[in-house]
Amino acid sequence: MTDVVPLRCSILRGGTSRGVFFLAEDLPTTREAIEPILLDVFGSPDVRQIDGLGGATSQTSKAAIIGPPSRADADIDYTFAQVSVGDPLVDWGGNCGNISAAVGPFAIDQGLVDATGASTTVRIHNTNTGKVIVSEVPTRDGRSVLDGDYAIPGVPGTGARILLDFAEPAGAVTGKLLPTGSPCDELRLADGRSIAVSVVDAANPTVFLRARDLGLAGTELPAEIEADTAATATLEEARSIVAEMLGLVTDRADATRLSPGLPKVGFVSAPAAYETSDGRRVAPDASDLVGRLMSMQTAHRSYMTTGAIATAVAAMVPGTLVAEVVRPRAERPEPDTIRIGHPYGVMDAVVRATDPADPATIHAVAVGRTARHILDGTVWVRRRADPRER
Numbered sequence: 001m002t003d004v005v006p007l008r009c010s011i012l013r014g015g016t017s018r019g020v021f022f023l024a025e026d027l028p029t030t031r032e033a034i035e036p037i038l039l040d041v042f043g044s045p046d047v048r049q050i051d052g053l054g055g056a057t058s059q060t061s062k063a064a065i066i067g068p069p070s071r072a073d074a075d076i077d078y079t080f081a082q083v084s085v086g087d088p089l090v091d092w093g094g095n096c097g098n099i100s101a102a103v104g105p106f107a108i109d110q111g112l113v114d115a116t117g118a119s120t121t122v123r124i125h126n127t128n129t130g131k132v133i134v135s136e137v138p139t140r141d142g143r144s145v146l147d148g149d150y151a152i153p154g155v156p157g158t159g160a161r162i163l164l165d166f167a168e169p170a171g172a173v174t175g176k177l178l179p180t181g182s183p184c185d186e187l188r189l190a191d192g193r194s195i196a197v198s199v200v201d202a203a204n205p206t207v208f209l210r211a212r213d214l215g216l217a218g219t220e221l222p223a224e225i226e227a228d229t230a231a232t233a234t235l236e237e238a239r240s241i242v243a244e245m246l247g248l249v250t251d252r253a254d255a256t257r258l259s260p261g262l263p264k265v266g267f268v269s270a271p272a273a274y275e276t277s278d279g280r281r282v283a284p285d286a287s288d289l290v291g292r293l294m295s296m297q298t299a300h301r302s303y304m305t306t307g308a309i310a311t312a313v314a315a316m317v318p319g320t321l322v323a324e325v326v327r328p329r330a331e332r333p334e335p336d337t338i339r340i341g342h343p344y345g346v347m348d349a350v351v352r353a354t355d356p357a358d359p360a361t362i363h364a365v366a367v368g369r370t371a372r373h374i375l376d377g378t379v380w381v382r383r384r385a386d387p388r389e390r
Contacts, residue, residue, distance in 0.1 A: 097305020
């Protein structure tokens with residue numbers, strides 16, 4: 001008897017993230033049983049993930065499990081798992097919008113959804129949030145198309161544009177657009193300071209702070225943010241307090257350990273000139289606001305898709321810290337589009353609302369992404385990590 005067992009998997013890039021994709025039929029039926037398998041596949045816990053497929057960052061330590069639909073208005077079910085790099089932890093709390101961009105291509109390439117010509121619609125039920133994402137995937141000869149002229153900051157070159165429509169994004173996890181009931185709250189920190197936050201649940205619950213309240217300009221790059229331990233400690237403390245407020249943990253002291261991925265947290269500032277991580281200059285009129293997000297206690301290298309959705313929705317809600325800094329709608333080149341300046345450039349999010357003046361009428365937020373199907377193969381899992389083999 002060998003000490004390893006084969007497991008089918010695929011590696012795909014979606015947006016600015018990369019993940020390992022599995023068919024649901026190849027895994028156990030419970031998340032508890034899946035977790036040790038994922039930790040073994042990714043090589044966690046280890047800051048280098050040298051013994052697995054992880055890339056030693058939260059953006060490259062993600063898993064997607066794809067299976068038949070469990071609801072009539074979807075073509076497939078998609079479950080997202082964030083695998084911690086340095087801790088023996090798998091977070092199932094929310095969705096990853098970037099990985100969502102690769103779900104449609106995977107489903108088509110695996111034959112779970114039939115290609116329908118030059119473009120194929122895939123209705124994706126994200127089981128983490130209970131929401132449906134409509135993905136428009138360019139296709140040819142029965143497979144997803146890789147090449148195109150669409151570019152997204154943070155990914156080299158160009159690719160085929162995949163349009164993701166996040167339908168009814170409000171209340172994805174908590175059931176409410178404003179989970180605290182207010183567009184802005186004051187949190188009391190352990191050292192006695194008060195700090196303002198806006199908690200908005202759209203695609204994922206996200207905690208927004210003002211850059212200036214952290215002593216930041218808002219245009220800092222990830223390495224600068226991580227070097228400012230006072231600012232990162234405040235961000236994590238605020239995130240942990242809100243995790244307790246939302247009932248994600250019973251004690252804020254446990255939030256980093258038990259719910260490291262939700263809620264998301266970041267900070268915003270007004271449009272400004274800055275230099276990107278790859279040395280390009282972003283002009284102040286190129287964005288409608290500047291944002292930075294944290295991912296699993298590290299600075300996100302670009303911007304989460306679900307974070308962009310939360311940011312765009314928050315920009316429409318009067319009284320939020322995001323609405324406070326965003327360029328007024330009448331002054332935007334495209335009034336319904338929010339351009340978010342992030343470490344690698346500018347990302348667009350299109351808000352679809354019946355009444356642009358009423359956040360309650362938001363029925364979808366659309367973002368453009370690219371994806372690449374990189375590999376199909378077999379990963380060898382330690383037998384002791386697979387409960388089916390014990």
